[in-house]
Amino acid sequence: MQAIILAGGKGEGLLPYTEKYQKETISILGNLIISYSIKGLKKAGINDFIIVTSEKGKSKIEEEIEKLNVSFEIIIQKREGINGAIKDGLERASGSNVVLAFGDIVAPEDFYVSLVNTHLTTGADYVIPLVPVSEGVNTYGLAKIEKDKIEIVKTGSTLALAGAYIIRNEMFDDFLEYLNTRKEMLKYFVWSEKWIDIGYPEDLINAIEMLLDEKKSIISEKAEISKTAIIGKGVIIDDYAVIDDYAVIKGPAYIGKEVFVGNFSLIRDATSIERGAKIGAYCELTHTLVEPEAEIGSKSYLSYTVVGEKAKIGASVISSSFPARVVRGKVNKLGALISPEAEIRHGEILKPGTKI
Template sequence: MKTVILAAGRGERLQPLTSTRPKPMVYVGNKPLLQLVIENLRECGLKDIIIVVSYKNEYIMNYFENGYDFGVNIKYVFQKTDSGRSEDAILAAEPLLRDEPEFLIAHADFLVDKEMINRAINNYKRLKPEGVISVTLVKEPHLYGVVSLDEEARIKRIIEKPERGKEPSSYAVAGIYIFKSSILQSLSENHSLDVTIQNLINSRKHVYASVWEREWVKVRYPWDLLKANELYLKHLLTGKGSYISEKANISNNCTITHPVWIEEGVTVKPGAVISGPVLIDKNSFIGTNSLIRPYSTIGKNVTVGFGVEVKNSIIYDKTQIGRLSFIGDSIIGAGVEIGAGTQTINISFDKTPIKFNTQDETVDIPLQKFGSVIGDHAIIGTNVSILPGRQIGCNSIIHPGVILYQNVPEKSLVKVSQSLQITDRID
């Protein structure tokens, strides 16, 4: 069975991380999200993969090439329109699908367990329906495509992002579909995917739900990456013990508790405390008396200085964090320089919801604690305080001592104005 991965998204809500990479290439567990999707598909025996690309397509194509290094065979198709519609992406792959009896669709911005994929495949083989869609119960169904089911798990109705309070159920579409290739004809008649599926149902063709009860993540906003990172680390480490490379340089006077994954070339200095689940990638440096707290991932060639605390954060490759800084519930891009004493404040001082502003909307972050999102190659001076939910664009410079209370566009310079008063000393 061929698989189509929908990977053409821009990821505007994930700015500034997606200023320099397409949405499927943001990191979870020190790997691009798309790589995790491909690895799960491969483990389910799905090795013939079509990736639909558009925005910054060269980033994806140069990374995965023909898929050989990842144990799969990859072909690429281009989505010419920038509509963001799933049906346009699927139709872009139609020339490679028309001779197939069926195909699987996976979204590149969903982190799902491989067993969710296996369950959908097994249900399709057992029931031999027109289609199977993975679904799961959610607390806020209005944010998703929603389905209602009959007593045999046949889908009766599908609605994309229904109005709050008018959802037909709490079962949300979870990003995995399997259909007979005959669906392509209906899509080509300019129907949306949900309308096409509803038309199948109305014509008495069976589309079944494959119900999933465990965790999964749809990545829309930066805090979804933290949730996905937590899920990945649980899967990697929980109940499996630690992995510490023989080529890592770990001080006898540091403390490591709970499962960790530490790659070759990593240095951990005396007095450091690492409390897993934590992943530290190749050739990174963890300084004296630093504290790495659970659900943090630290990329390749990262420097964490003396007395730094990192909590529940994603640190991309080649970033440097100066001494006595605090990085909490934050995502720090590649090649960022953070000066000594910088604080990513992760809680609102008045306990009100933390706001997250994008170009198009302002969102209440559904977490009590969330820090900053810092784009690639930003430079943060010493003793900078960054208020919760703020974004710093790529290649921006923040001068020392700034209290940053608003977002910073890319390639910006931020400094404070101050006046010094120097008078005679009075004894």
């Protein structure tokens, strides 16, 4: 069976970050977002992928997937919208059934295993997972269940389609209407465990928290850690990272390959610092994502903030946060969203919700 991964959306909730960078190419814990769906489907036995993306996402996605030891084809989305992307993928797919998955979902691999197993054990041509959500959340559509009968709706339910499906390999005009025409044949399961749809900056922070949850400390022998540094529990430090004198890494946290953390800095509470990023001296980062090769000047404080690839943050920059949305019963905080290659001057104070 083949899988079609949709990774060409505009990423409107992450603008202006996504003007030049595809959302699915954001890195979390050393992996692009799209990797999490591919790895999950690979564990479920799927090894043949069609990736529908944009020109701005193609090269990074291709480089990433080549590391995953799967067969794949990348195509550029030609038709507009989600329905158009699905049609573009189906035109290249083979076989009677396909897995259709969105590349911006971060979930445990067992989520995808459950999807494929439901298909294999029931023989159903149409399988959809459902996730409990807050009223009104309908990224991929909502579903009502009454006496084991399912109906796809736009409002009035707290069960959302979870962004991964098994469907017949056939064309249609509108995906959600298509599912409704097949509702008598749909099999579903409710996924009540961890699941994040990456749509907004705060979703990225939640994904870090989810992925680091209950992980044991892993310290690479190739990392260079000062004898005076303090490394707490639940910390992952990757190859060739450098932790300078008296720095404190308090888990859960991820320090990526070739990252530098300056002396007396504090990295804590669901923070992920990606490959080659540099953190100056006397900084404090909490609930923050720092993308590859970004630089944070000394004495800066960042909270619930996303720093884009190759961005440069001056010294003594402050980014605080405030409560934003409530998703699946959790209050999400929002700091700043700093786009790739952006530059922030020394001493800037970024108000909560700042987008640069």
